[in-house]
Amino acid sequence: MANLDKVLTLERRERRFAQLVALPGMVVLVLLVAGPLLYMLFNSFFANTLAAPIPPRFNWGRNYLNLFDDSRFWNAFFNTMKIMVIGIPIQSVLGLIIALLLNKKFYGSKIVIALFMMPVMITPVVAGFEWKIILDNHFGPLNYILGLFGIQPLAWLSKPTLAMASVLIMDTWQWTPFVAVVLLAGLAAIPRQVYEASSVDGSSSSETLWRVTLPLLKPMFALVVLLRIIFIFKIFDPVQILTGGGPGIATETLSVLTYIMGFKNFDVGMSSAIAVIQLVIITIIAKVFIGTIMKPKEAK
Amino acid sequence: MMRPKKLFFIITIICTIFAFDVFSQNKITITVYGDEGQNLQPVEWLKTDAAAKGITLEVVGVPFTSVYEKLKTEFIGGTGAYDVVIFYPSYLGEFAEFGYLQPLDSLFSIHDPKMDDVVPAYRDLYCMYNGKTYALPYDGDVLNLYYVEDIFSNEQEKAAFKQQYGQELQVPKTWDDLAKVAKFFTRKKGQKLAGKTLNQDFYGFAFLGARGFAYAWWANIFGSMGGAYFDRNMKPQINSKVAIDALNFQKSLMPYCPPDVMNMGYEELKNAYLQGRVAMMVQWSDVWKKANDPKLSKIVHNAGIAQMPGVKQPDGSIYYRAATPVGRIIGIPTTSKHPKEAFWVASMLSLDYGLRSVTSNDTGEDPYRLSQINNPKAFEKFGTIAEATNYLNVVKDNLNHLFPDINIPGSAEYLDALDVAVTSALSGTTSVTGALNTAADTWNKITQKLDPARQKKIYNAMLDMWAKHGFWKD
Numbered sequence: 001m002a003n004l005d006k007v008l009t010l011e012r013r014e015r016r017f018a019q020l021v022a023l024p025g026m027v028v029l030v031l032l033v034a035g036p037l038l039y040m041l042f043n044s045f046f047a048n049t050l051a052a053p054i055p056p057r058f059n060w061g062r063n064y065l066n067l068f069d070d071s072r073f074w075n076a077f078f079n080t081m082k083i084m085v086i087g088i089p090i091q092s093v094l095g096l097i098i099a100l101l102l103n104k105k106f107y108g109s110k111i112v113i114a115l116f117m118m119p120v121m122i123t124p125v126v127a128g129f130e131w132k133i134i135l136d137n138h139f140g141p142l143n144y145i146l147g148l149f150g151i152q153p154l155a156w157l158s159k160p161t162l163a164m165a166s167v168l169i170m171d172t173w174q175w176t177p178f179v180a181v182v183l184l185a186g187l188a189a190i191p192r193q194v195y196e197a198s199s200v201d202g203s204s205s206s207e208t209l210w211r212v213t214l215p216l217l218k219p220m221f222a223l224v225v226l227l228r229i230i231f232i233f234k235i236f237d238p239v240q241i242l243t244g245g246g247p248g249i250a251t252e253t254l255s256v257l258t259y260i261m262g263f264k265n266f267d268v269g270m271s272s273a274i275a276v277i278q279l280v281i282i283t284i285i286a287k288v289f290i291g292t293i294m295k296p297k298e299a300k
Numbered sequence: 301m302m303r304p305k306k307l308f309f310i311i312t313i314i315c316t317i318f319a320f321d322v323f324s325q326n327k328i329t330i331t332v333y334g335d336e337g338q339n340l341q342p343v344e345w346l347k348t349d350a351a352a353k354g355i356t357l358e359v360v361g362v363p364f365t366s367v368y369e370k371l372k373t374e375f376i377g378g379t380g381a382y383d384v385v386i387f388y389p390s391y392l393g394e395f396a397e398f399g400y401l402q403p404l405d406s407l408f409s410i411h412d413p414k415m416d417d418v419v420p421a422y423r424d425l426y427c428m429y430n431g432k433t434y435a436l437p438y439d440g441d442v443l444n445l446y447y448v449e450d451i452f453s454n455e456q457e458k459a460a461f462k463q464q465y466g467q468e469l470q471v472p473k474t475w476d477d478l479a480k481v482a483k484f485f486t487r488k489k490g491q492k493l494a495g496k497t498l499n500q501d502f503y504g505f506a507f508l509g510a511r512g513f514a515y516a517w518w519a520n521i522f523g524s525m526g527g528a529y530f531d532r533n534m535k536p537q538i539n540s541k542v543a544i545d546a547l548n549f550q551k552s553l554m555p556y557c558p559p560d561v562m563n564m565g566y567e568e569l570k571n572a573y574l575q576g577r578v579a580m581m582v583q584w585s586d587v588w589k590k591a592n593d594p595k596l597s598k599i600v601h602n603a604g605i606a607q608m609p610g611v612k613q614p615d616g617s618i619y620y621r622a623a624t625p626v627g628r629i630i631g632i633p634t635t636s637k638h639p640k641e642a643f644w645v646a647s648m649l650s651l652d653y654g655l656r657s658v659t660s661n662d663t664g665e666d667p668y669r670l671s672q673i674n675n676p677k678a679f680e681k682f683g684t685i686a687e688a689t690n691y692l693n694v695v696k697d698n699l700n701h702l703f704p705d706i707n708i709p710g711s712a713e714y715l716d717a718l719d720v721a722v723t724s725a726l727s728g729t730t731s732v733t734g735a736l737n738t739a740a741d742t743w744n745k746i747t748q749k750l751d752p753a754r755q756k757k758i759y760n761a762m763l764d765m766w767a768k769h770g771f772w773k774d
Contacts, residue, residue: 050376052709052750053398066745071738072720075729137560155559158509160729244365246511247562248724248735264369265713266376267749 037279044272051266063273073274075249076257082164083253084232087171088225094172095179095224096217100209102180103187117181119174128241131170132157135242160250163243167251170238175231179224186220187213222293229285233278254278328641329356333371334386336361338664339439339628342649342657349648355641364566365512367391368712375400380635383642384649386438389426389627390705390715393758396429397709401631402639403432410640411647417669419696421769425704426629430761436650439628440658440668442698443520445478446573446587447471447580449604451485454494460484471606473618475521475549478505478580478609482556485579505553506572506581509562509726515719516625516705517582522546523621523703524610528772529714530706532763534747534756538718539733539740547725547732554726562727566664574599582608584626585666585695592682593661601683605694608701621703621771628665667695702771708758710750717742 044063048056067073102113119127134142135156143153156166190213198208236255239245245252245260252260254274262271330350332343343359350357360382362370367387374381375395387395395401408415413436415423427435451457452469461469461484472478482504487493489501507517519527527542537543554561558572566584573581574590574597590596591603610620630646632639649657657665659678667673673696679688706714721739725732747755766772 047749049749051372051394051713054749054751071730137558137563153559155563158560158562158727160727244511246723247509247727248511248729249720250724250727250729260716263373264716266372 040272040275043268044276046269048269048272049265049267056269059269063269064277067270067273067277072249072252073257076252076254079164079251080232080235080253080255083168083171083235084229087168087175087232088228090168091172091176091179091228092221092225094176095183098176098180099183099187100213102184113181113184116177118177120178120181122174124174124237125241127170127174128238131166131173131238132242135166157243158247160247163247163251166242167239170242171232171235174238175228179228182224182227183217183220186217190216218293222289226286226289230282233282327354327356328638329358330383330638330642330645331358331360331381332384332386332645333360333362333374333382334628335364335367337364338662339386341660341663342438342653342665345653345656346645346648349652350645353641353644355645357645371395372712375633378635380633380637382633383636383638384645385631385633386628387631388705389435389624389629390707390711392426392429392435392629392631393707393762394709394711395631396432396434397758400633401434402634402636403434404436404632404643404646405433407632407640407643408433411644411651413647413651414669417671419668419670419673419699421699421702421704421771422627422668424769425702425762425765426624426627426707435629435631436646437628437654437668438630438650438657439626439665440695440699441584441627441666442622442624442695442702443516443582443608444585444588444622444694444698445471445580445606445608446583446591447604447606448573448576448578448599449602451494451579452604457494471604472580472609473607473620474612475524475609476612479549479553479556482553482580486556500577501558503558503572503578504556504580506557506561506564506569506578507550507553508564508566508569508583509557509723510565510568511719511723512565513625513719514726515715515722516623518547518550518722519623519625519703520582520608520621521550523623524608524619526611526619530743530759532756532760532774534752534759536740536743538721538743539736543736544733547722547736550722551726551732562723573603584664585691586664588691589659589661589679589682592687596661601687605691607694607697620701622698622701623703624705627705667692673699702769704766704771706759706762708755708762710746710755713746714743717746 043056045058045061046056047059047062098116102109102116122130134140137143137153137155137158140156142156147153154162156162194212194216195208198212203211234255235253236259239251239253239256240259243251245256255278258271258274258278261267261274332340334340334343340359340361343357347357368391371382371385371387371391375398385401392401404413415427415433415436418427418437419440422437422440427433427437452471458469461467461481464484465480469481469484470477472481485493485502485504487498487502489498491498491502493502508514509517522538522543525542525546527540527546528537530536558564558577560568564572569581569583570587570590572578573583573587576598585605588603588605592600594600597603608620608622610618613619630650632642632646636642654669655672655675655678657663658667658672659681672678673692676685676688676692679691682688683691705711708714717739721730721735724730725735730738763772767774
């Protein structure tokens with residue numbers, strides 16, 4: 001009994017020591033992560049403008065009410081959703097096709113994969129500039145190529161629908177390789193025996209794809225979709241460079257609007273409220289994904 | 301006992317450090333802030349003169365449409381990073397009212413900027429606040445109507461226009477005439493223009509449609525229809541019938557504009573005109589100089605400039621107003637550690653380098669002093685003396701018919717909301733009425749946020765100044 005007490009005391013001491021060692025790290029984490037988040041949440045409940053020397057006033061959540069009544073906020077929200085709802089399925093399908101092709105070993109496949117990753121590695125600002133040149137109405141190579149097929153030059157960045165399409169094209173160009181590489185890693189992790197068993201059972205290639213590959217890739221798909229949702233909520237630099245949110249506000253996303261509210265209009269309260277709304281939406285989506293699709297299946 | 305050699309070595313090092321310290325204390329570094337590119341070129345020219353006075357000039361350039369946000373951030377932070385700031389006059393009211401800039405009158409003795417020589421409206425509206433001088437002029441931006449001369453003087457075109465509209469083909473003096481001429485000159489590739497077959501589509505008109513300053517192109521029409529931003533009680537007038545009519549009219553011009561007009565900023569719009577793709581456009585004054593530079597232009601000595609079109613009044617006269625987006629002025633932040641040297645730099649840029657700046661194609665600066673506007677000889681390198689005289693007369697005329705930007709606290713936010721409304725309506729994202737109503741609603745919220753009583757007082761003072769110069773009638 002006395003020995004057991006001794007062991008428990010020792011364990012308690014060790015735990016306390018571990019807590020003590022972890023404390024500085026925890027403090028830093030709270031200060032660096034939770035601190036700014038709480039400050040943002042705090043600001044979102046205040047009428048707080050830096051445009052004029054006026055002290056902040058608690059406004060009982062009116063920033064949120066104003067946002068829900070603001071057509072510009074809803075426009076930015078739906079633009080972000082458009083990029084998500086149209087962009088992610090296209091990128092997922094393309095990414096899967098590319099991953100399946102790259103999964104077949106061929107000479108120089110590693111170089112192809114490395115080259116293929118280049119758009120992901122390019123700084124978003126550079127990508128924005130690149131596409132601004134590619135889509136230029138007069139000097140852009142895309143309109144030149146279309147012209148070879150007798151298609152009249154398109155004002156890609158001047159018409160609302162085309163401008164949104166341009167953002168989607170650029171986003172797909174930049175992020176499809178990312179989707180492909182994540183799925184490729186998922187494919188590589190599928191044990192060879194599973195395919196061999198499927199082959200022994202006499203499955204055709206399409207049956208193997210639908211019944212073996214895709215179900216086993218589901219967690220990777222969920223991960224990549226979740227990451228893309230988070231990235232799209234954060235999309236700022238390429239849109240700002242390519243269209244500046246225009247024409248009008250046709251391509252203004254939530255991140256662009258947050259920037260305008262915060263750093264052009266210096267309305268700290270409103271920009272914090274938009275940021276909090278984004279954070280809440282992302283957290284809910286992540287919770288759903290992690291809690292359902294990505295949840296590891298329990299052994300039966 | 302230390303050896304003499306070692307002692308000598310140590311003393312030498314100490315003396316060197318001391319001398320370097322004294323020397324670096326005598327050297328003053330003045331940091332100049334402005335929008336990057338051609339508009340900071342005069343600061344580069346000044347560097348030699350400044351060095352002779354023991355001043356080192358450092359330049360911080362920011363993008364054209366980010367001048368306000370970067371400067372305001374610095375002013376809020378108050379780090380004193382800039383000694384001389386070049387910014388747009390629409391922000392003067394805010395910066396002066398909130399104490400970010402220092403009054404300059406007491407510094408005039410350092411290097412007299414000769415403010416009597418500045419175009420009076422520009423000086424009073426854009427350099428002064430509450431009766432004090434807070435800025436020196438740097439760039440006299442005003443919008444003008446440009447046209448390609450030879451197609452207007454072509455006999456075939458004149459005859460065709462007369463047959464179609466029953467009136468002479470002339471450079472339009474009214475917006476209604478501009479719509480007719482724009483429609484007339486809009487042609488498809490393969491059609492003829494002034495006897496020549498077109499190898500690309502040709503458009504009658506172009507304006508700046510990219511986000512940032514697009515509101516000003518609408519303001520030309522709005523102003524000439526008698527519009528005003530607010531009434532005396534700070535009720536927004538940007539969704540009035542006049543405002544809606546003006547925007548509907550601008551939208552009706554869209555079929556005669558290049559398809560990428562909503563993506564046209566300064567460069568794109570300038571190039572459309574210089575490359576001969578449009579018959580007419582509205583642009584800042586410096587484009588006339590660039591249009592007559594063979595390295596940049598296909599319409600050398602063929603670039604016509606005219607007063608802003610207007611609206612015909614019952615007595616037959618034409619009421620017209622020219623907007624003044626951008627424009628540049630020079631101020632000195634209250635946080636500058638070297639205000640005297642900073643003022644010398646500001647005054648040199650405004651006065652001594654002013655003429656060189658407005659007569660050079662290396663900059664984008666436009667005339668703002670009477671001595672520049674009355675000096676056609678200085679502009680002779682861009683055309684004949686008659687062409688230069690005509691150019692300066694048109695600029696002077698438009699400067700005398702200004703539709704100034706608002707320059708009260710929050711101007712940047714007010715104008716951004718207006719810009720969003722104008723570009724959204726023109727691009728078809730929202731209806732004209734809906735867009736302007738939303739902007740008016742936003743303006744009310746901005747006014748409420750920034751202390752309505754103070755805003756009203758400052759706006760009314762601004763209107764009084766407009767009235768003094770004949771730009772406003774109650």
